[in-house]
Amino acid sequence: MTRSFQDIILTLQTYWSDRGCVVLQPYDTEKGAGTMSPHTFLRVLGTTPWNVAYVEPSRRPTDGRYADNPNRLQHYFQFQVVLKPSPFDIQDLYIGSLESLGISRQDHDIRFVEDNWESPTLGAWGVGWEVWLDGMEVTQFTYFQQCGGLDLNPISVEVTYGLERLAMFIQNKTSVYDIIWKESRNGLVTYGDIYRQSEVDYCHYNFTHASVDRLVTQFELAEAECNELIAHKLVSPAYDFCLKCSHTFNLLDARGAISVTERMAYILRIRKLAKKCAEAYLAHPVEV
């Protein structure tokens, strides 16, 4: 029987839970990647060990293709694992997770191909690989070196599975919309059944209908809110508003409303907020 999309998630959750990870739920603010969840961004700072796994819905407005392209989406899912400090056998652990999904190492060509990662808005960078499974990129592997402009020690490793890619591979589908989410009591439910229409709607919104003027205002309001909350040392809500700035910026970008020079200025503004949040968190880190 084909492993469904939700089986894949459940299997990964069980696998990493069995290896000592806290399994958390998605964070409820729009963001471009699982890295931006406070469960990663804030927790990789400081010295407290942290092992976590969670599914993260990710939004990248410019990647939308009105559901015409079988591989590109403006909203998709990542499965994120963060281990701090990075264990020595992390590659083997990762390969083990693929085997738990029925992807046997004997049957495939698995490669770790250089891919270093940098997020200018988060002031974060790391080195690592993208993992190729018979030529398909299914996972990003990053050893974080800096976050919020701060050097990290100990080093965290982040393993980010592209759930749709993985599911297409496992289910042998050529379109993301054909992925079987679940063979439910009422029959097959596909990814397309759940997300195709909203994908199209969001593309219209992102590319055409999002109000540039209101977005600009929203950005400024969120930036002001973030700064004020940092002044009150309220790191978590402050960081939410930093994320809102980031997503608003992405929407403005998709609307084609940002020139090259403005772009840099926006990125710097967001980075400033991220850095302040990181510093404020470090001043009062949460102990686990």
Added chain:
Amino acid sequence: MTIYLLELGFEEIPARFIPGLIAELRSRWMDALNTAHIEYQDVEVVGTYRRIATLIHGMADESAQISHRIRGPIRSVAFTEANELTPAGAGFLRKNNVTDFVVEAEGDKHYIVSYTTIPSRPTVDILGSIATSVVSGISLPIAMKWGDGYGPFIRPVHWIVSLLGDRHVPVEFLGIRSGAMTRTHRFLGSYREATITSASDYVTILNDHYVNVLPAGRRDIIRNELDLNRIHYDVTLLEEVVFLTEWPVPIWGAIDSDHMTLPAPAVVECIQKNQKYFPAIIDGQLTDRYLIIADSVTPANEAIIKRGNHSVLRARLEDVKFFWNEDRNNSYDNWVKKLDAIVYQKGLGSVGDKVRRMMPLADRFAQWIGADRVDSVRAAQLSKGDLVSQMVQELPKLQGVMGGIYAQLSGESSAVSSAITHLYDSDIRIDQPVCAALALADRLDTVVSCFANGLIPTGSQDPWGVRRAALAVVRALHRLHIPMTLTDLVSMGFDGLGTGRDKQDLCISFMMDRARYIFETDGVGSDMIPVSAVVDSVISPHRSLVQMAHSASHLQSRISDPRLKLITETVIRVSRLGRSASGRFDPSRLDTNERAGLDPVIQWMAGTDIHTLDDFHVLTDVMPAYFESTLIMDPDLDIRSNRLSFLRDVSTKCELFADFEKLSPALGGAQN
């Protein structure tokens, strides 16, 4: 004589760094062994993405005993008259930690001399610390830390094998202790680890466990498959793939027929850049096959791997198809309009502004070259449009190539589309006039823009490729024999820019340095001296490249002609004297005899340009005798001043041909 093996094992290192690491390790090892006086036959460094191994062949079992002779002070300083050591003599012995000494003669002097010996030591005793220092000093092109702050290295280090013959030599690096245990291929074979029993068996043992550790061996496997199928391949890609594998196995894939209608350059770029496959380009034609070099192939999984790779490439090419269709529904004119929104350089406006500067430049160059002016201007107008096409945004290397394809599709002439296609070729296409006019316009604008904007290349810093652009411009002008001076060229560029005039002279001399390089390498004069004599002359910015090249090659051909020596000596004498002149030369103030004697030179000065050394004969006929018979520094200051001014004018005329001061070293020195 033994083999030493040092294998460093790590998580996957980027393929692009490995050749450099191998070369560096080899030279570090050779230096270290020489410093330690350990003899060896060869240092071989091999490796893959997961390991780098040094094999030192024919290593001596012990370091050589080294004797040093140390000479101290002269005898009279080192010894008293009673032949006892002075404080200076004793100090010498103490400083060098020796007690024995002799007195030896050097020439007619005697010195206190001591001999010291660094004793021979067993290699095995010192090798560990040598190995540690060699690997610790590796330069890191990219550095990371891992775990609890281990590092830095390129990727986490996992194991070290250090064996002299079959004997373990302990080495510790970044928290890892060496042993005899290596890791085998990550996925092939049944073992994860293997013991290296002896350094000499290293390559064989790994090979038995599906690791071909020799880059040359892996390269051969891949290249044989390519050659056998007569495939033209990218050498850089081959090198990358060699280091992306431990056990390369070729698998052939096929491009779906509906994707074969896509533009070939886009398909090729997609296959090579994104997937690291080799497109089957045979006799210049893209065929529908491609070669995957997989790393974990078994008879059981080959079909699965092939299918997986095929579906990935299919998805990539679907993207290309999407961009291709989108782009063809767009119009070139629309793209050109969008260029106004793209910043070219801060302070220099948009790409649209650059295009508007390039159009009149292309027109001017077209006139010089004899290219069709309408085509050249049109090509300039469209040249940057593909920058905003979806295809180029996705595959930036295709800029120009896609522009050419889209221009052709929208009905532009073949001259226009071909000029866009070749705009970014590293050498400007001088055989196609419109191509040359466009490429010259683009690069000249880049050079003057960067100068005006203060982005002047220094050392290795040249992010905008100004050197390359300037070199291409000067080379093309030279090869096209365009009789344009560098002053006119640069000035034309600044005219369009309207700012940064204060950088113009700097820019001209920057261009002149490219001319020097081109003359030296492009068959004008392999000898630097005649080239310098021409290029460094004060007049060179106002001479065309054609004239300069002519002068330089003429001087080169006459470099051993005795008359050149005479001319040079004469001119140098003239110019050195003429340097102190301040007034105007007035022939009427020479006395009649002197005037008559100098008349041929005065005529010559008023005459036409100097083309060859033969044009200097009048000078060598007249001037030596003149210097012989005339006291230039006449006590009468008016006469003296007039003579000096005359000499200065002669010298100025000579400089129109070359700077003779620069020539003199080639001729064995001029007389003062």
